[in-house]
Amino acid sequence: MDLSVRIGSLEMPNPLIAASGCFGYGLEYEEVVNLASLGGVAVKGLFLNAREGHPPPRIVETPSGMLNAIGLQGIGVHRFIDERLPRLREAGARVIVNICGTTIDEYVELAKILSQEEGVGALELNISCPNIKEGGIQFGCSLTGTHAVVSAVRKATTLPVIPKLTPNVTAPATFARAAEDAGADAISLVNTFLALAIDVESRRPRLSNVLGGLSGPAIRPIAVRMVWECRQEVKIPIIGMGGIMDARDALEFMIAGANAVQIGTANFVDPFVWGKILDGLTSYMQRHSIARLQDLVGTMDTSAPAAAHA
Amino acid sequence: MDLSVRIGSLEMPNPLIAASGCFGYGLEYEEVVNLASLGGVAVKGLFLNAREGHPPPRIVETPSGMLNAIGLQGIGVHRFIDERLPRLREAGARVIVNICGTTIDEYVELAKILSQEEGVGALELNISCPNIKEGGIQFGCSLTGTHAVVSAVRKATTLPVIPKLTPNVTAPATFARAAEDAGADAISLVNTFLALAIDVESRRPRLSNVLGGLSGPAIRPIAVRMVWECRQEVKIPIIGMGGIMDARDALEFMIAGANAVQIGTANFVDPFVWGKILDGLTSYMQRHSIARLQDLVGTMDTSAPAAAHA
Amino acid sequence: MIVRMSPLDIDATVISNVRLSADYNVLTLAAPEIGAETEPGQFLMVKPGLGTDPLLRRPFSVFEVLRDDLGTVRAISILNKRAGVTTGRLYTLEPGARVACLGPLGTPFTPPVNGGEAWMVAGGVGLAPFATLAEALAALEVPATLFYGARTGEELFYLEFFERLGVRIVLATEDGSRGTHGRVTVPLETALGALPAPGATTVYACGPEPMLAAVARLAARHDQPCEVSLERVMGCGLGGCYSCVVPVRSPGDPQPHFVRSCIAGPVFDGAAVVWE
Amino acid sequence: MIVRMSPLDIDATVISNVRLSADYNVLTLAAPEIGAETEPGQFLMVKPGLGTDPLLRRPFSVFEVLRDDLGTVRAISILNKRAGVTTGRLYTLEPGARVACLGPLGTPFTPPVNGGEAWMVAGGVGLAPFATLAEALAALEVPATLFYGARTGEELFYLEFFERLGVRIVLATEDGSRGTHGRVTVPLETALGALPAPGATTVYACGPEPMLAAVARLAARHDQPCEVSLERVMGCGLGGCYSCVVPVRSPGDPQPHFVRSCIAGPVFDGAAVVWE
Numbered sequence A, B: 001m002d003l004s005v006r007i008g009s010l011e012m013p014n015p016l017i018a019a020s021g022c023f024g025y026g027l028e029y030e031e032v033v034n035l036a037s038l039g040g041v042a043v044k045g046l047f048l049n050a051r052e053g054h055p056p057p058r059i060v061e062t063p064s065g066m067l068n069a070i071g072l073q074g075i076g077v078h079r080f081i082d083e084r085l086p087r088l089r090e091a092g093a094r095v096i097v098n099i100c101g102t103t104i105d106e107y108v109e110l111a112k113i114l115s116q117e118e119g120v121g122a123l124e125l126n127i128s129c130p131n132i133k134e135g136g137i138q139f140g141c142s143l144t145g146t147h148a149v150v151s152a153v154r155k156a157t158t159l160p161v162i163p164k165l166t167p168n169v170t171a172p173a174t175f176a177r178a179a180e181d182a183g184a185d186a187i188s189l190v191n192t193f194l195a196l197a198i199d200v201e202s203r204r205p206r207l208s209n210v211l212g213g214l215s216g217p218a219i220r221p222i223a224v225r226m227v228w229e230c231r232q233e234v235k236i237p238i239i240g241m242g243g244i245m246d247a248r249d250a251l252e253f254m255i256a257g258a259n260a261v262q263i264g265t266a267n268f269v270d271p272f273v274w275g276k277i278l279d280g281l282t283s284y285m286q287r288h289s290i291a292r293l294q295d296l297v298g299t300m301d302t303s304a305p306a307a308a309h310a
Numbered sequence C, D: 001m002i003v004r005m006s007p008l009d010i011d012a013t014v015i016s017n018v019r020l021s022a023d024y025n026v027l028t029l030a031a032p033e034i035g036a037e038t039e040p041g042q043f044l045m046v047k048p049g050l051g052t053d054p055l056l057r058r059p060f061s062v063f064e065v066l067r068d069d070l071g072t073v074r075a076i077s078i079l080n081k082r083a084g085v086t087t088g089r090l091y092t093l094e095p096g097a098r099v100a101c102l103g104p105l106g107t108p109f110t111p112p113v114n115g116g117e118a119w120m121v122a123g124g125v126g127l128a129p130f131a132t133l134a135e136a137l138a139a140l141e142v143p144a145t146l147f148y149g150a151r152t153g154e155e156l157f158y159l160e161f162f163e164r165l166g167v168r169i170v171l172a173t174e175d176g177s178r179g180t181h182g183r184v185t186v187p188l189e190t191a192l193g194a195l196p197a198p199g200a201t202t203v204y205a206c207g208p209e210p211m212l213a214a215v216a217r218l219a220a221r222h223d224q225p226c227e228v229s230l231e232r233v234m235g236c237g238l239g240g241c242y243s244c245v246v247p248v249r250s251p252g253d254p255q256p257h258f259v260r261s262c263i264a265g266p267v268f269d270g271a272a273v274v275w276e
């Protein structure tokens, strides 16, 4: 059985990638999961410099989901290269570095710096973080901005370039097209949905940042729809995510059009989820006689609905 | 204690309104709840003519939410006026008629017809149904379309005009502004989020219509954010909704900026929810010494977050 | 047309949970107020547990209405078959757990007119509405037969219950381990063929949709009235959501229309339903 | 720096649930594999029940590590105080229910150096990490005192447990019903003032944040080392989400930094934490 997937020059043995911001720098999970067994590890979003992030409270639970406004606390790209990347390389992880900037130049500089390092598998451009004003969301919410930042990074690196799209727009597929036109190797979607939770007793927001990003199973049906829409619009690989909790959810994204998937919030609920999903994928392939998992991508059959009475 | 709220000429004793499509034509619930005790009843979306709607399956459950693609099955405005409106009037319900058209002229014609009838309290313009191509969503996803349909209906009626906004856009607040500029008396938001669920065994969509609209608690944090954004943008009353299950949720919307709220999906889970929410609102008012519930609207205090350790 | 009592919502305590097989159980619930109002064929909307996942209630036939020696209703039960998340939870509940029960809902079966016989046709968990119907038929002294089909003989339940009420029982199993080998429609067809006069026997059916379609067709072919209890995914059970529609043909109107099975059904005239 | 054993995830069966009061209970869980690895001050991430509402696990100190007569670990327990949805459910669970337990997690308490005394300061449910610490101290033959404060005398639990280990106990209640009237910091301050030499007594504290801040300040003023166990909302417990940060000052760096309390804590040097 072949579960492999390729994104530009990045070859992954399976389509399961740890979602950025939900897996630290990967090393935090070394005792729980063999990092080499994952398709890839998207590390916590990195700026050029270290950042403290927002004061707590930084997360709050909502029905079947959670809001976060971490504010991209991070060690900056240089400490990442010095302290984490060598250990990730040793562990055999396929590293996807999620990069954030406030200007196109910063994205380009990050791309150049990371391109010189051994062990970086791909760059995921975070142009969709809803929690900080300067987190690139100004690019992610404008078609010309998306095109500009992707083109600029494209010219600066030979690494696979994967812009991560926001769901907080009318038509994500138009952004997918802009990204493809600008030379992206793949797109990731979705980042979190901009949201608000208020404590009614104190009438105050539950997060220090007021607004946060909604992730988890609550958003899954919307994210699946967006992946499907993007699949109609672009040919490049799609990395789908949003509330994947088990193999069935991962398969749902793939059938909708995702070539690979990221798993974020589920990892908090069950850090051992990786092995369970991988097992689920292989048993599905057996059950349905699917030799290459990529053959499943985008195969939703709209000729008739599923029987309600299974 | 004063729980009343006014939307143009429509005076309601409390801010709790049954959401369109979630309460039939109201009469279905007569044995369960005294219709006069509700702030208002938004009836199932009506076209000029009767419609059969989509074939089943029309709903599917998702984590803390549900997708629906009913396809606006309905009896058409004339049978509504003949068969349902008199009984609603008798029951003392404050009726908000949710109207749908495929052209501006249809909205205008519906508005004119309904304006001649006694017992219609307001018109809610459904320009946001995600489930049918011809459900006015083309107006709801364009600023000029929204302005045009609201202006046209505004000229055709003296009834309160309440466009219902879609959440499937980048900036709902700009649509709120367009609606206010065009003379709307209030805005309703949110309608459902366009979404997709796939049965992985058959690889078929779970709904006959392929796509459906996500409602229920899953969407609440996004809906609350949108209400808050719109509150910064417009002065007219906002009717907030999306996943309200209890009094605390209703208060969350009001604190974010809603003058009234609609309750949809919760009504399926518990048709007796109305009395419970009303009790919850009055006990909150007592606890916080709030004499007029409208004084709570838009009072979120962003100076500091709620203490995590209550 | 639509007859309905005010439904009640009762946060019922589980009195007992009898597991009949690996998939079937009978859950007895302390909701006598609902039981006292229930007519055969009506249903409940049920939600075990708190929280919003799962979110919606699920429809269940009232299986038994349980009375004490004085005839006072003490409880109701549901016959549950594991199919997914809620039925899975209902299988595992222990006494003391709570289940929110809204009911009774829906249009019940119509008793046979003109003093004929009543034939009940049950497929699998489709047995559920027939315990109360059999009791009502016994009270009306209507001669009753139960045609009851299941996958195997081990999934044939409550036979003594029906025997005690004087119901004649005809069994069928798909694996042939008990009764006729095959579908329950096989012995039904034979029996219908042997009937003397048209219209004297009312056929009531509940089970998988293909079975119901077959039963309705057989009844029509043999000129017997037929009522079917249909399963639909139901969002509300009260007519609020329009999720549960069934295409039916009204007399004199060639065009089928969608009607809400939670209020116009779940029991329908088998001849009115437009089968797929 | 960050010391961690591989955590285990055990779908533990509830062995017993002893309700101590209207808000507190002790839940004994069949997760001996976790108990065998747990050091005092470590915690679990816990999720009772299925489904995605509530979604995330919640952090709980390991309260007791329960052994049989031969010393083999048989179970662990948690001391639960009702505060919201998950703690509410943990209060109601019956034996046989399942609770997913991930652990042990976090940095444990450091045993006292240089053979001094150990003072444990507990506020309310902050008692939880001290049962295992008291056992460890007894094994090390470190003289130990428990300063234990609660709202009322009825919310002082497990005193015999600590007495049996030879722990000296000093009580305080806010309503004055038992021990000193007022906060637990009142008798603590008196006792610290009476200490002869600086640095000979290590103070360990767990409880509400204002209490921890006060204890840390008192210990610093009296030149005694102090470790505090901090509560934070935790998304993952493994360092993955950055939700649980605490501002600490590193030696030689005037600028405070956010560190993740699930891995750098929950036990911190009281002098390093930047109190609000």
Ligand SMILES: Cc1cc2nc3c(=O)[nH]c(=O)nc-3n(C[C@H](O)[C@H](O)[C@H](O)COP(=O)(O)OP(=O)(O)OC[C@H]3O[C@@H](n4cnc5c(N)ncnc54)[C@H](O)[C@@H]3O)c2cc1C
Pocket: A307, A308, A309, A310, B061, C043, C054, C058, C059, C060, C061, C062, C078, C079, C080, C081, C082, C083, C084, C085, C086, C087, C088, C125, C128, C129, C230, C231, C232, C233, C234, C266
């Ligand atoms: C009027 C009526 C009476 C019923 N009486 C009984 C009864 O007495 N005993 C019993 O065991 N079952 C009965 N059912 C069927 C029962 O409602 C479904 O099995 C149940 O809703 C499935 O819920 P779940 O959460 O376990 O499954 P889910 O996890 O929600 O879904 C599992 C599978 O069941 C299908 N399904 C979901 N809802 C329904 C539904 N309402 N009807 C049919 N299939 C569905 C789904 O499409 C899916 O394939 C009745 C249904 C109706 C409409």
Ligand SMILES: Cc1cc2nc3c(=O)[nH]c(=O)nc-3n(C[C@H](O)[C@H](O)[C@H](O)COP(=O)(O)OP(=O)(O)OC[C@H]3O[C@@H](n4cnc5c(N)ncnc54)[C@H](O)[C@@H]3O)c2cc1C
Pocket: A061, B307, B308, B309, B310, D043, D054, D058, D059, D060, D061, D062, D078, D079, D080, D081, D082, D083, D084, D085, D086, D087, D088, D125, D128, D129, D230, D231, D232, D233, D234, D266
């Ligand atoms: C390391 C650690 C060890 C702990 N040990 C114990 C213990 O042994 N026994 C015990 O009863 N409790 C303990 N707690 C606190 C416990 O985790 C919270 O009470 C629990 O998470 C609340 O969950 P809930 O679902 O009941 O509340 P929710 O419904 O989620 O929220 C109710 C209230 O509790 C607050 N809250 C939510 N999560 C936390 C949290 N992690 N810490 C503090 N407040 C929170 C919320 O802001 C809200 O005000 C510990 C916390 C930490 C960080």
Ligand SMILES: Cc1cc2nc3c(=O)[nH]c(=O)nc-3n(C[C@H](O)[C@H](O)[C@H](O)COP(=O)(O)O)c2cc1C
Pocket: A019, A020, A021, A022, A044, A045, A046, A068, A070, A072, A098, A126, A129, A164, A190, A191, A192, A214, A215, A216, A217, A241, A242, A243, A244, A262, A263, A264, A265, A266, D241, D242
């Ligand atoms: C706590 C948290 C932190 C996150 N941080 C980042 C980040 O740094 N960069 C990024 O691109 N996405 C970030 N995300 C978004 C996730 O990578 C992912 O897109 C989103 O959570 C949806 O997937 P999920 O539902 O599986 O979590 C974060 C999400 C969470 C919950």
Ligand SMILES: Cc1cc2nc3c(=O)[nH]c(=O)nc-3n(C[C@H](O)[C@H](O)[C@H](O)COP(=O)(O)O)c2cc1C
Pocket: B019, B020, B021, B022, B044, B045, B046, B068, B070, B072, B098, B126, B129, B164, B190, B191, B192, B214, B215, B216, B217, B241, B242, B243, B244, B262, B263, B264, B265, B266, C241, C242
């Ligand atoms: C089954 C169903 C049918 C609906 N039909 C309509 C409709 O006819 N017109 C309309 O404006 N909104 C319709 N809606 C949207 C609701 O009115 C409401 O905007 C949405 O469900 C969010 O609120 P809730 O989460 O409380 O349900 C429908 C929603 C559901 C679930």
Ligand code: FES
Pocket: C233, C234, C235, C236, C237, C238, C239, C240, C241, C242, C243, C244, C245, C260, C261, C262, C263
């Ligand atoms: S189940 Fe809602 S209308 Fe029938």
Ligand code: FES
Pocket: D233, D234, D235, D236, D237, D238, D239, D240, D241, D242, D243, D244, D245, D260, D261, D262, D263
């Ligand atoms: S709880 Fe996730 S990093 Fe600490």
